[in-house]
Amino acid sequence: xxxxxxxxxxxxxxxxxxIFSISYIGCWNRRELSTVAIIQGVGIDKSSDIDIKLxxxxxxxxxxxxxxGSKEKHVVTIKSTGESSFDAFRNSTFISxxxxxxxxxxxxxxxxxxxxxxxxxxxxxxxxxxxxxxNVLLFISKExxxxxxxxxxxxxxxxxxxxxxxxxxxxxxxxxxxxxxxxFFKQYSGDxxxxxxxxxxxxxxxxxxxxxxxxxxxxxxxxxxxxxETRGLLWTLGKVKSTIVLINTPQxxxxxxxxxxxxxxxxxxxxxxxxxxxxxxxxxxxxxxxxQVSDKNLIHKEYIEDMEKRQSVVIKEEIENIINKSxxxxxxxIFGFGPMIHKRKPKMWxxxxxxxxxxxxxxKVNIEVKSKxxxxxxxxxxxxxx
Amino acid sequence: xxxxxxxxLRQFIYIIFISRAILGIAYGNVEVEKQDxxxxxxxxxxxxxxxxxxxxxIIRELPNKTYIECSRVAFGKLGSVICLIYVIYxxxxxxxxxxxxxxxxxxxxxxxxxTIFLSITFIIAVVYGATKGLETIGRVAEIVGVIIIxxxxxxxxxxxxxxxxxxxxxxxxxxxxxxxxxxxxxxxxTLEVIFIAIIAPYxxxxxxxxxxxxxxxxxxxxxxxxxxxxxIGVFGVNQVVxxxxxxxxxxxxxxxxxxVERIQAVHIGIWVLGAYIKITFAxxxxxxxxxxxxxxxxxxxxxxxxxxxxxxxNELLVSRYVDIRSITLSSIDIAGTIFFQVIIPLIMLIIxxxxxxxxxxx
Numbered sequence: 002x003x004x005x006x007x008x009x010x011x012x013x014x015x016x017x018x019x020i021f022s023i024s025y026i027g028c029w030n031r032r033e034l035s036t037v038a039i040i041q042g043v044g045i046d047k048s049s050d051i052d053i054k055l056x057x058x059x060x061x062x063x064x065x066x067x068x069x070g071s072k073e074k075h076v077v078t079i080k081s082t083g084e085s086s087f088d089a090f091r092n093s094t095f096i097s098x099x100x101x102x103x104x105x106x107x108x109x110x111x112x113x114x115x116x117x118x119x120x121x122x123x124x125x126x127x128x129x130x131x132x133x134x135x136n137v138l139l140f141i142s143k144e145x146x147x148x149x150x151x152x153x154x155x156x157x158x159x160x161x162x163x164x165x166x167x168x169x170x171x172x173x174x175x176x177x178x179x180x181x182x183x184x185f186f187k188q189y190s191g192d193x194x195x196x197x198x199x200x201x202x203x204x205x206x207x208x209x210x211x212x213x214x215x216x217x218x219x220x221x222x223x224x225x226x227x228x229x230e231t232r233g234l235l236w237t238l239g240k241v242k243s244t245i246v247l248i249n250t251p252q253x254x255x256x257x258x259x260x261x262x263x264x265x266x267x268x269x270x271x272x273x274x275x276x277x278x279x280x281x282x283x284x285x286x287x288x289x290x291x292x293q294v295s296d297k298n299l300i301h302k303e304y305i306e307d308m309e310k311r312q313s314v315v316i317k318e319e320i321e322n323i324i325n326k327s328x329x330x331x332x333x334x335i336f337g338f339g340p341m342i343h344k345r346k347p348k349m350w351x352x353x354x355x356x357x358x359x360x361x362x363x364x365k366v367n368i369e370v371k372s373k374x375x376x377x378x379x380x381x382x383x384x385x386x387x
Numbered sequence: 388x389x390x391x392x393x394x395x396l397r398q399f400i401y402i403i404f405i406s407r408a409i410l411g412i413a414y415g416n417v418e419v420e421k422q423d424x425x426x427x428x429x430x431x432x433x434x435x436x437x438x439x440x441x442x443x444x445i446i447r448e449l450p451n452k453t454y455i456e457c458s459r460v461a462f463g464k465l466g467s468v469i470c471l472i473y474v475i476y477x478x479x480x481x482x483x484x485x486x487x488x489x490x491x492x493x494x495x496x497x498x499x500x501x502t503i504f505l506s507i508t509f510i511i512a513v514v515y516g517a518t519k520g521l522e523t524i525g526r527v528a529e530i531v532g533v534i535i536i537x538x539x540x541x542x543x544x545x546x547x548x549x550x551x552x553x554x555x556x557x558x559x560x561x562x563x564x565x566x567x568x569x570x571x572x573x574x575x576x577t578l579e580v581i582f583i584a585i586i587a588p589y590x591x592x593x594x595x596x597x598x599x600x601x602x603x604x605x606x607x608x609x610x611x612x613x614x615x616x617x618x619i620g621v622f623g624v625n626q627v628v629x630x631x632x633x634x635x636x637x638x639x640x641x642x643x644x645x646x647v648e649r650i651q652a653v654h655i656g657i658w659v660l661g662a663y664i665k666i667t668f669a670x671x672x673x674x675x676x677x678x679x680x681x682x683x684x685x686x687x688x689x690x691x692x693x694x695x696x697x698x699x700x701n702e703l704l705v706s707r708y709v710d711i712r713s714i715t716l717s718s719i720d721i722a723g724t725i726f727f728q729v730i731i732p733l734i735m736l737i738i739x740x741x742x743x744x745x746x747x748x749x
Contacts, residue, residue, distance in 0.1 A: 131495055135640055190625040344556035
């Protein structure tokens with residue numbers, strides 16, 4: 002009797018394990034590597050009044066195999082059109098024999114035409130889809146985005162990777178912003194919707210390189226900032242990690258000194274003067290003497306102090322320039338001054354928020370820059386022997 | 388009923404912690420009342436402590452009696468009817484949580500899998516676990532609890548560098564009323580206050596029940612606090628309200644040095660473990676209560692039917708995500724919860740006290 006029971010138990014266990022193993026194979030979202038096309042970059046353009054054009058760059062399956070020295074392209078691009086991003090994305094399966102796989106997408110490039118109409122509507126799909134990632138980097142191109150995606154970079158075989166690395170490494174110049182999709186939606190959903198997205202372009206030798214910075218009011222492109230202006234913006238945000246500031250040599254005005262900024266600290270505060278908000282920016286910059294063109298010996302306390310002052314003036318001018326530009330030309334608060342007032346003085350913000358565009362034009366901003374040259378490098382004097 | 392199983396204080400704390408904290412991880416955004424959520428967390432905790440004190444007072448009056456027996460002492464024959472309604476209410480409430488879990492899994496990682504398949508596999512495992520009894524659930528909870536704590540702390544460490552405390556300003560912009568309402572909603576989601584009362588005599592040391600309650604809820608609320616600091620600190624309030632599952636988005640966002648990335652699948656795994664403990668415990672409580680109401684000798688045969696009922700309700704609910712959201716925030720739901728979790732225990736306590744006084748005088 003006992004033996005039969007044990008036997009039944011064993012049979013039952015066997016059946017259950019078979020059922021379970023069969024049912025777990027039925028994991029509907031299973032993807033084999035050989036059935037997916039791994040997307041590296043996406044370009045979005047306006048193709049007609051209704052349609053948008055999607056250019057996707059995917060890794061060529063054969064290039065995954067180790068073939069040394071082959072000069073074949075490692076990526077292919079697929080173009081498709083549709084009335085929305087998702088529509089166009091799915092339409093690309095007409096061309097691709099594999100299902101497109103979005104999780105490893107690195108960059109999204111948007112054409113200027115589309116950017117002027119608004120980008121949040123085309124980006125929604127990439128943020129909503131379960132395969133999408135918020136860490137994707139965004140770029141705007143003055144040319145068609147498809148030209149960028151179809152372009153090449155001399156150092157990298159995969160273009161999207163090159164663009165991604167460009168944005169990551171160029172932060173040492175302090176003249177380029179980096180914007181992920183999470184950043185974009187954070188800025189776009191803020192009290193004063195805006196966005197700043199770096200640009201890419203096809204360079205002179207056909208290689209892709211970084212361009213000026215695009216400024217968005219709400220999600221529509223309103224203007225471009227050149228590299229100096231971008232740095233001015235970054236100073237006010239406290240995001241300059243490293244950069245080169247050029248100043249004139251004391252007592253030898255036609256020659257330049259390059260100062261390498263080592264760190265920047267930014268503090269913002271808000272004061273009320275005559276019932277109007279006044280923003281105070283305090284910026285502390287530490288830098289090192291990186292290069293001097295003149296033969297003059299600059300390693301004297303008074304010269305260093307003079308150069309510190311000159312550096313402060315240069316930085317202050319850059320900041321004033323960008324603030325004036327955004328007040329007069331762009332008419333958009335890209336510094337987050339509005340949200341700052343909201344956070345510190347909620348009651349005052351309730352009055353100001355409805356016509357912040359006008360209030361922003363009259364907003365007074367006090368800038369105070371303190372700089373310190375903490376190091377001079379491995380050399381004291383250029384010539385010596387005096 | 389047969390002789391009672393026993394669980395230790397620590398297992399008891401872990402069960403409370405997992406059942407409550409896992410809900411917070413799933414809902415996340417529903418509880419967000421702009422920046423004030425941070426105050427709301429403390430407020431809701433004090434509400435829960437108040438609810439808990441009422442239950443503890445009942446248990447102190449009638450130790451070694453389950454909640455159902457207490458209700459019979461207080462209301463007589465009506466007590467069984469009230470408890471039956473309680474069970475129906477529990478089934479409804481936990482089906483909603485179950486639907487929420489399913490919604491997260493099907494939205495986030497398995498969009499092509501039919502939801503019925505997800506719920507069938509889940510319910511099979513849950514029914515199996517519940518038939519094994521409370522001691523087993525307690526032991527599993529000890530392991531799972533530690534895993535959940537580790538996962539939440541590690542996510543916190545990963546996103547720590549991106550937290551911007553400025554996002555919490557300005558506090559109390561919209562006055563105290565929405566905050567009190569939000570705090571009540573969060574506190575009322577704590578079915579575990581009643582659950583624990585039902586199995587109170589199972590605790591090896593009944594006098595420590597209050598301590599268990601407080602530690603269990605306090606740890607859950609610490610977890611909520613960490614979650615809220617993370618999601619609002621990283622995304623900012625304006626963006627959190629646009630996300631369906633903010634904590635899941637946060638895990639997706641978390642990365643370190645470009646090599647710890649895409650850990651959301653691990654998170655979902657851990658989180659399914661927690662949901663498993665929660666639903667298993669809930670089904671066990673329901674079956675146990677039903678058995679006691681009808682004076683059955685065994686509760687085990689009731690587990691499978693309850694599981695199937697929950698699955699059916701879940702299929703109705705999960706067919707539209709918007710329905711789950713509107714259910715959890717509807718005023719009928721809130722009113723019902725207040726009735727079951729505040730008013731009935733309070734009436735019960737008063738009647739029991741009065742009865743005791745009257746008996747003493749005689």
